[in-house]
Amino acid sequence: MTEASTDLDMQTMRDAASATASLLRTLGNPDRLLLLCQLSQGERAVGELEELVGLRQPSLSQQLAVLRNEGLVQTRRDGKRIFYRIAEPRLLVLLGTLYQLYCPQDEAPPAAG
Template identity: 45%
Template structure:
């Protein structure tokens, strides 16, 4: 799968769709570009976690974790589930996992 060629003449409908997709991609990338949100997504790749579990894993205060989860929820990247007083989060789809795999490959794998 390669990148499409954009130097051809696009119809107005194709251009509108292209701009809408670019906006969606830009919002997604802005959301995952924050270190705290990126770390939350990394932990959620392994499965659903409670807010308390995420606080412990990130060594972060509840307010900070909740703020980042709120942004991830707003952008449609995570889905909450309430069980009693606990709230659990999971990835909404496979997009964050695919991005994180690439980020890991580019920045975390041992290049020796």
């Protein structure tokens, strides 16, 4: 490998690391993570999200704005209702992995032995 291609690979890796760190900072907020977990199950109206996650409107709006600004969610208006959905397919894979690793599973207790 030439020095130029090594520099290019390193720059690509730096860019990817920066984008990933930004995503992880966004996911680092428990309210935003809960919102994304709900949206991973499908499109939801703002009122549904408020009820499911237990956030009041001002805080909910603030967290949804962060997710929109980061390009993680998209909106759709139907009359007066606004619906949110996951915008980035790779995010669904990440959320699925986090669920498998950290969310309680209905598993049989270990056999006594």
